[in-house]
Amino acid sequence: xxxxxxxxxxxxxxxxxxxxxxxxxxxxxxxxxxxxxxxxxxxxxxxxxxxxxxxxxxxxxxxxxxxxxxxxxxxxxxxxxxxxxxxxxxxxxxxxxxxxxxxxxxxxxxxxxxxxxxxxxxxxxxxxxxxxxxxxxxxxxxxxxxxxxxxxxx
Amino acid sequence: xxxxxxxxxxxxxxxxxxxxxxxxxxxxxxxxxxxxxxxxxxxxxxxxxxxxxxxxxxxxxxxxxxxxxxxxxxxxxxxxxxxxxxxxxxxxxxxxxxxxxxxxxxxxxxxxxxxxxxxxxxxxxxxxxxxxxxxxxxxxxxxxxxxxxxxxxxxxxxxxxxxxxxxxxxxxxxxxxxxxx
Numbered sequence: 001x002x003x004x005x006x007x008x009x010x011x012x013x014x015x016x017x018x019x020x021x022x023x024x025x026x027x028x029x030x031x032x033x034x035x036x037x038x039x040x041x042x043x044x045x046x047x048x049x050x051x052x053x054x055x056x057x058x059x060x061x062x063x064x065x066x067x068x069x070x071x072x073x074x075x076x077x078x079x080x081x082x083x084x085x086x087x088x089x090x091x092x093x094x095x096x097x098x099x100x101x102x103x104x105x106x107x108x109x110x111x112x113x114x115x116x117x118x119x120x121x122x123x124x125x126x127x128x129x130x131x132x133x134x135x136x137x138x139x140x141x142x143x144x145x146x147x148x149x150x151x152x153x154x
Numbered sequence: 155x156x157x158x159x160x161x162x163x164x165x166x167x168x169x170x171x172x173x174x175x176x177x178x179x180x181x182x183x184x185x186x187x188x189x190x191x192x193x194x195x196x197x198x199x200x201x202x203x204x205x206x207x208x209x210x211x212x213x214x215x216x217x218x219x220x221x222x223x224x225x226x227x228x229x230x231x232x233x234x235x236x237x238x239x240x241x242x243x244x245x246x247x248x249x250x251x252x253x254x255x256x257x258x259x260x261x262x263x264x265x266x267x268x269x270x271x272x273x274x275x276x277x278x279x280x281x282x283x284x285x286x287x288x289x290x291x292x293x294x295x296x297x298x299x300x301x302x303x304x305x306x307x308x309x310x311x312x313x314x315x316x317x318x319x320x321x322x323x324x325x326x327x328x329x330x331x332x333x334x335x
Contacts, residue, residue, distance in 0.1 A: 063195035063212035070211050092232045094243060095250035096212065102255045103211045131235035138244055140254040147253060 045077045052083035059096075062087050066100050075107045075115060078122035085123070089130050102135045164203065191215040194250075206253045217252045224249050 039047065051057070051065055066084065069076050076084075081104060088097035108115040120127075120134060127134065135141060168182055188202040197214025198205050205213045218224065227242060227249070238246070247254075298304055312318070313326060327334045 059194050060196060067195075067210055067212050071209055089235070092228075093250075094231055094235060094238070095247045098243070098247050099211055099251060103208075106208055106255050131238070133240065133243055135254070138240065138247070140247075141256060143257045143260040144254065145257065146260075147257070 045080055048076070048080045049083045052080065052087040055090075057087055057091070059091055059093060062091060062093075062096065066096070066103065070103045070107065075119075076104060078119055081119065081123050082126045085126055085130060085132060088132075094132070097130075097132050098135055098138065098140070101132075102140065105135065161205070188215045190219045191217070192220060204252065206251070206258055208255065208258065211255075216250045218249045 048065065048069070052062065054061075062084070069080075081100070084100055085097050088094070088100070104119060105112055105116045108119075126132075164184065164187070183201050185202045188204075191204075193202055193215050195212055195214050197203065197212075198210050200214075202214050204215055204217055227245060230238065230242070231246060293299075310331075313328070313331070316328070318326070319328075325334055326332075
């Protein structure tokens, strides 16, 4: 009991007294890796939006860009997703659109319950405009088909 | 596990054949293996193979070969997507891709079989040991080996020939054959 009270008093002194005295002057946002970033976040987003919005984009380029996005350590911004879905519409490839949404959900990782609904909310107008069903509406949030074991095939 | 190995076999076979062959090395893109599936992208390595994975959601070819029904559906896909039924949308997806992401992640119960076969092996080995041990006669000198006098004499011989002399065993008086005071 005495020990816990002492700890509490100690913590109160630390947080109340010491921190006001030794407070850091200001929060400074700093990028700690060496070298300059090649593109800022806005430039990166704009680059991909421009890429997906190109009128003469073809299936190879759209797939390559989506594969690249799936490999990067990021979740695509909703405006990139919107541009990508519109590119799918121009190329008449429905499966790629659904697959890309699945990939985006996969990129959310453990935070899928927080980030993915927000992304869907942001791109909902585009989904309704183009008639794209989300993977959840297609029932792809749960395993649908099992794959046959190749050892049992022949 | 087996499935993963199987999907890598074409690449492995090619590499092995290349290393073992005395002929010229040539690049084989496996184009004829993809049949009449539509080639839609670059894929993993430029070869015309299908691959499902989180790191590469879009493989080089569509999963299913083109047939009359799929061509008709692809024609309908060029129209408004709101006219597609749910079933057609799923068919389109499965025409291009084999597994969804959650199906890739689905747990593989193979480990249960592996664990079961391992335990069977352990049980068989244990049973063989118990059977053998129960029918084997005891060693004729077992009682003599385990006797207190035999073991004391054995230790005494070790001390006499200086087995422990280089091991900081300082409590023993080697001259008088007893513990130091």
